[in-house]
Amino acid sequence: MRLAIVAEKPSIVATYGRVLAEFYPDVDFSEVAVFHTKLAWFTGNRRFYFPRGLKWQDFPYVGDPVYRPIHIDATRPVKGIKGLSDRRVISAEEGLKALHAADLILLIVDPCSRGIHLAAKFLGDHFDTVPWDRTLYPWTPDLTDNGMRRSLAGARRPDQFAMPLISIGENMRFFDFNYLVNSFALTGRSVMEEAGLRGPIPSKYGLQTLYDARETGELGDGYRIERMIRWRGTGKYDHDKYDGLGSPTSRGAIVEQLVKGGFLARVGPKTDVTDGGRRYLDLLHPNCLDSDLPFRIVDWSALPPPEARAKMTRYLRTFFGKQKTFTESRRKGVRLSHPSR
Known part of the structure; x- marks a missing residue:
């Protein structure tokens, strides 16, 4: 099976490496592509395209957020997982190919609206339609070995339980975008x-x-x-x-x-x-x-x-x-x- 992982940061993937092989024994972990979304999309200035040409009379301004795409190379993609295999940096082209070829995409992100919203935006930037049918989201409030095992055993498709969280994340970004635009001027x-x-x-x-x-x-x-x-x-x-x-x-x-x-x-x-x-x-x-x-x-x-x-x-x-x-x-x-x- 070909596995890809979308993770907020490298440390959590290394932590999960302690138990992943128990659940995916037929995976070649040296070929698992890992994408670190938080490294690419952390602050508001890097998250949005802001409107240009606004005049004083246009404020207070409220509009729909315009997101910057989460480029694959900005996620510092690698193949391999620490503790399970060697790791090597891969190009954006190789990363995109691995993401599209994956039989399963595992979302190892924080158990909150911020984490799943970020993952959903990343997938939406690189697929015409987000492939929820081959995506699993292990809800992980506990990073002990047994906590991760429980999360992997109970992992579900995000569209089966996490869409309200994505909506919460989108609402929060609406506020952030408009607060930032107005704060620059006022x-x-x-x-x-x-x-x-x-x-x-x-x-x-x-x-x-x-x-x-x-x-x-x-x-x-x-x-x-x-x-x-x-x-x-x-x-x-x-x-x-x-x-x-x-x-x-x-x-x-x-x-x-x-x-x-x-x-x-x-x-x-x-x-x-x-x-x-x-x-x-x-x-x-x-x-x-x-x-x-x-x-x-x-x-x-x-x-x-x-x-x-x-x-x-x-x-x-x-x-x-x-x-x-x-x-x-x-x-x-x-x-x-x-x-x-």
Whole structure:
């Protein structure tokens, strides 16, 4: 049998290598093609094509996401699995041929909407129709050997159980795309320049982390990330039902991006908000502070796409509309009052 594997990152394939041969004894693992999707499609800037030529009057902007294709060579394809065979880097052409020739495509991705949505986009970029009939998705919350065995034994076709998760992922990307487009114009370079900052624009969760850092003062990275993990927002939401602010893979990167942008500075082993970071927040409408945003996005994303997009659109137009009005009024020297959203 010819096997191909779509995996978010190389480490999880090596971990699965401990048990794969038990389930696929007739596979030549030196010929198994492996594609690492997260290496090709990690951040918003690399994920989307953004609209060009937008003018100030076009904001707040809301439109359908336009995705960049996930090129095979960007997934750093290899043949072979560590622990089961030697590995060698292969070309995009060889990778595409192996993907199309596979009798079975195994999706070894995280057990969440982000993982399966990413895999589905990759397959959709390289097949006219996604071959769900020869694709299995082992749901893997437990990477112990027995946990992986249970996942492989119970692996199912994604179209039999995971389509709602793909829909959630698509809803989340709708929000991400439109937040990014608007942030470039309304909370991005021009505001940063006024604050004396240069560097990466804060992400949606980076901005909320910056507000939180202004309240906490100096904190070590471990404590700051712990606050993100245990994020409570305003207390309106039961935080135990959510994943906190950001994801396990993004939280450290969020802090580092704020440091790189000059919003936070390292003070020994700790970080604190810089003067520029404080000036930046002063240039934003007060309602840009929304510590419940991660909970809102999770709840909206679970809705049917038309309803999810309607709620997200209303939020985005309100959030960035207030910032646009605030910027225009401030530049005209008009002082505004700011009722709560």
